[in-house]
Amino acid sequence: MTLRLGDTVPNFTQASTEGEINFYDWAGDSWVVLFSHPADFTPVCTTELGMVAKLKGEFEQRGVKTIALSVDDVDSHNGWVKDIEETQKTSLNYPILADPDKKVSDLYDMIHPNANNNLTVRSVFVIDPQKKLRLTITYPASTGRNFDEILRVIDSLQLTDNHQVATPVNWKDGDDCVIVPSIKDPAELKEKFPKGYEEVKPYLRMTPQPNK
């Protein structure tokens, strides 16, 4: 199944290192980062899972739950978790889905046969509380993800959901934003952006981040 931005993501029930998970029930009203790994006991994945555990506080501050997936079974995951905890000096504080039947991998199109027939690529899905897909990024097996970038995009999504701004190149939380082009009325601009704005071009107006 090809998932596109704005689609409602499919629900599933699958075993995990924290017991059976019904995805919608588990997600509740939170944002979710669902991310897949090629296989257990692989070096890059080991570092990624450790980093996500260390970033738990950052995800929680943003109302985000994280959940990993690898096509191996729960027994294998449980053995791997011990290695992750030992080598990455952290404890795994979120579930890893088991997917030996590839049910979830197929539902979310995480296997790209021309890259590898059996293993999932490094997919990332950011899902909002309405279960809408808001971001997908696909990395090859040989490249570990940058989870700071994923946090950065979540900051942008949560900001732009609540304010009529967009975020420019390389934006990070606290930087100036751009005003959406649809607002043209000077009175509305003054009311919505009381901190003021700079009109670089009529279509390029910069304003301090509204919620800071």
Ligand code: BEZ
């Ligand atoms: C890894 O996670 O280290 C990895 C997995 C598959 C291919 C290459 C690296």
